[in-house]
Amino acid sequence: MADAKPWLTIVGLGEDGPEGLSAASLAALQEAEVIMGAKRHLGLLPDVTAELVEWPVPFADGLAILNGFKGRQTVALASGDPFWHGAGSAITRALTPSEWRALPGSGMLSLAAARLGWPLETTPSFGLHAAPFARLRPHLASGQRILATMRDGEVVNLLAHWLTDQGFGATQIHVLQALGGPRERVFTIRADEGTNEAAHPVSVGLEIAGDGASIPLASGRPDVLFENDGQITKRPVRALTLSALAPKHGEHLCDIGGGSGSIAIEWLMSHPSLSATAFEINPDRAARIKENADSFGLTLNVVSGAAPKTLEGQNAPDAIFIGGGISEEMLAWIWANIPAGTRLVANGVTLEAEALIAKWHADKGGDLMRIELAQSNPLGRKRGWKSSYPIVQWSVTL
Template sequence: MVKAPWLTIVGLGEDAPEGLPRASLEALETAEFIIGPPRHLTLLPKVSAELIPWPVPFTDGIARLEAMRGHRVVALASQDPFWFGAGSSIARHLAPEEWTALPGPSTFSWVAARMGWRLETTLCRGLHAAPLTRLRPDLARGTRLIVLLRDGAAVAELAEYLNTTGFGPSALTIFEALGGPRERRTDTTAAQLPKRTFTHPVCAAIELAGTGAALPKSSGLADDWFDSDGQITKRPMRALTLSALSPRPHEHLWDIGGGSGSVAIEWLLAHPSLRATSIEPRAERAARITANAARLGVDRLNVIHGKAPEALAGLPPPDAVFIGGGLSADMLDWLTTHLPQGTRLVVNAVTLETEAQLAHAQATWGGDLLRIELAQSAPLGSKRGWKSSYPVVQWSVTL
């Protein structure tokens, strides 16, 4: 039996075997089993190991890999296995002492070298199994992106997405089989992409241009970014609410009574590590929240069609909770009984009845009460005057 580490994860490029470093070649030459995607297996030099195609779905390969524990095994992955690669998916199933890794140059490094771009100021995105809408928060004139794509057909889909969002003039460079003898480069724009077949593996370098709207980086997006039936926390109030919720990396939000999902979506836009669950009792609104989140690039929003507090049972605990309407004594009792200590709770109230509840809640649990009165200019006869919105009372507390 082989002592740990028994598994070596080898990053393989299109130039294999000529471009492999000595350590990677030695791992391949001494392996008893080599498991990897069929395309990678065809790139290997002559070896004595048994070659095993990685099965589909991917998770089936993990069980196959674990069954070889104790033998000398090489798992093949593309380029740098830990940058949008399979490395972390494999490593999390094994003890740290069971495996080692020999990464190759990443596709992002190859593209930056071809384009002459500073990699530290270029956004790098992996869209092998993710929708193109994940790019929406990145779309702004002057931004440089390197995007890994699912397959050749995704090139045309990327160009169409850039066109429909107003970024058709963006410079688009497509690389096929980058770093190997079959490498092919196509320089074009999203609007003028040639109608031809692109082959996998494929990636794109994008320098964004056009008249498309960029998502602001501050809280309080304009209301028209969200599809809504009118049930939405309006822009100024949303900005104040997100300030009170105070999102921090790796935190989880419960958005109770999601409406259009605007608060949960802006929470997620604040940082890629943030998570959110939106609970909405009306089916059509829950569907609208899902669509809004996908369109704005945060399809990781978990939308639950259900009514609080019943729908809250079993959810991962939150770091912050927002209630934009529909607060009841039962819900408040459930939250203050079940939420972990340190949870931040923010509640907005418009009606006198809910305002009275919040005054009682502050007297019981502390926190801050804020009364917010907003007015916008509006026509008044032949002139203009101020049109006031209903005042909103906001209670924020750390339990």
Template sequence: MSDMPWLTLIGLGEDGPEGLSPASQAALSEADVIMGPPRHLNLLPDDGKTRRISWPVPFADGIPELMKLRGRPVAVLASGDPFWFGAGSVITRDLGVHEWRAFPGTSSFSLTAARMGWPLEHTTCLGLHAAPLSRLRPHLAPEARLIVLLRDGQAIHDLGAYLTDQGFGDSTLTVFEALEGPWENRTDTRADAATEHAFSHPVCVALTVMGQGKALPRTSGLPDDFFDHDGQITKTPMRAVTLSTLAPCKYERLWDIGSGSGSIAIEWLLSDPTTEAIAIETRPDRTKRIKANADTLGVDGLRVITGTAPEALGDLPAPDAVFIGGGLSEALLNHLQETLCTGTRLVANAVTLEAEALLTHWQVKLGGTLLRVELSRARPLGAKRGWQAAYPVIQWSVTL
């Protein structure tokens, strides 16, 4: 086997091979096998020699097929830039760095921004070919600009319905079909009128958000009415304090033990798209509610475990931070002390006298900070108003 990589990823536009660089054209001519979507294969002239393989659906089924060709000169065709919401990272994930090379084309995002006159650095770009439309939710705010890739023409109708349901039916949609190809087409419409038009794959949407829908605040402590719950929820003010203490950072993972409504784990994930979270909850009805809340707020990647801590923690990937909102016990704290890595941040909230005594004991044992939070709200008191106090919350935070 030569030193030349056996696999070449080529970003192909809808105009076919004419726009390819000389290096890309050379890689195509040298390939024994070309894999790609049927529409891309159909753009290439047939030399009668090179074997062609249509990439199967679902996409994952094509990886084993590709690996059978390992060592032979293979070209894989992809849309635009394979490494921007494309297939590149999935295809090369288990390959050595010397086994492949890539010649990206112009991405659909760049082409759309050029058509719209939008500065790409100030535009949110999302690939939703196989992801739920709810991933849009954190980005929906009046005047926001988004460029969205979707799986097919029907998905444009789904997008319009989703935006309308969220209160953003006034949003303007500019739909591009077959960007930079001979059949490129542009349609300007509104979200609530998207079903009046028919669209064909491949499609890309430039979206300007408009309407009276509720934008998600960017600070921690979302209003409680963003979450469906049965009363088991860390309320807005205390949630803001708790998330500030947990201090999520990029690429960090949270365990949310006794998750209730999932509010802490969900807001952890909303803090940055690189974060991870696992919610552990004993009651199946609550785990179902946690998943629904996560989907509604656009963090469908939340992992939810039905079980009791510490028994349910054994096989989970190690956390960077742990929050105990329910199920606090001596056994749980002992388990966490014995098994968690040095540097793990631990935050526990308690309301009962028994839980307060337990946290006080552990603060003496391991150090950290004890915080007592007392909140009151103004309520009617006869013809006037008075303060109604909530139960005080004791918070213990420590770095192990």
């Protein structure tokens, strides 16, 4: 017995409307009882007999409407490839595999590569139609190529100004307008020139150039990247700490005593699948942590208040870093409430913290390391070594 046809078909529609659709997509549209999509997409349809339903704004409000058509042959329209920064994953998240099928069209990535001749496997891509420009910040380096969607034509000019402010005004912006349709237009500007010519729907190809500061790829980024009031895990210690925390795909970090947020931020920069929560008792520092994360385009949950009380009810972490305020109470709470297998890294700089860490290390095991660093400083007409406070680092798995 053949499987029943899914009630929902997601059709990727390009700017050329029905001309670019496959035979399967055209058949789905003709057989549909209901077709739901954005006003622009509905205007691109061929003659159909289905009931046409405009997708509301905000997008999330339309999901309940769409699910209300269950039991009727329904088509949901999306742009190009529905599963590249598109509506596909949001639509199917609450559905079973037997309820839906997808018929993608030519996505922006494929069309952009066809126009620019760029290899997709080495070109980072971003959906900036619903994300801040700062998401690009870690990728700004001369010679880097980037593809990105834009919300509308006006945003292309705002992006040009932002790139110029970052020191990359020499960037070539290839403006890719209405790719694949009769209104297609591709033109190039320099970021420091700007443009008012771009029109929706639009995406961009960026060839980054300029003398702006590029962010290193390895852990232990320069301290100057993080606004702080002196409470910051300094660059060499931060590199050692990230190595000890050893982030892995999909893991969540609890950063206790966040300070500037540099540890949690560098954790997030390790891979887009990672998440983190920073806990900071000082409200001014908590606000600064959020600002630092925003400057990199990162999503970092920041909780203001004293640990361990603020840890209650939070997502179970895969790793914990204690950078400040370590106490007997905190360690006892962690061992009583955090699941076994969680990795803990604690840095102590005071004699009291060192004694506490040594005591718990003797009881719980793990690795204990003393970090002593010195930097050359002027000493009269010559130079000498100026030592930083030594740091004791304890790494253990609960």
